[in-house]
Amino acid sequence: MADLWVPAACPCCASRTGGGTCPVCFWTDDGQSDTDADMVRGGPNGDLSLTHARLNFAVYGASHPRYQD
Numbered sequence: 001m002a003d004l005w006v007p008a009a010c011p012c013c014a015s016r017t018g019g020g021t022c023p024v025c026f027w028t029d030d031g032q033s034d035t036d037a038d039m040v041r042g043g044p045n046g047d048l049s050l051t052h053a054r055l056n057f058a059v060y061g062a063s064h065p066r067y068q069d
Contacts, residue, residue, distance in 0.1 A: 007019075008029070010022040011027065011032060011033060011050055012050060012054055012063050013025040013027065013063075021044070025063045026064065027045060028043075028045055030044055032049075036050075037049060048064060
């Protein structure tokens with residue numbers, strides 16, 4: 001029996017999109033997780049921490065307000 005591949009969940013919105021840049025919330029998975037969610041790493045997510053991106057997703061439906069459309 002073959003193993004089924006289950007796409008990785010986005011750390012921001014939890015959609016099972018498989019990693020990379022999430023087409024649902026536009027967060028780029030850079031390996032950040034709950035253990036360092038309050039840290040701003042820079043890189044592809046700019047000045048956002050994962051915690052802030054999650055809050056933005058709850059309010060705007062995207063990791064950053066600029067992506068809400």
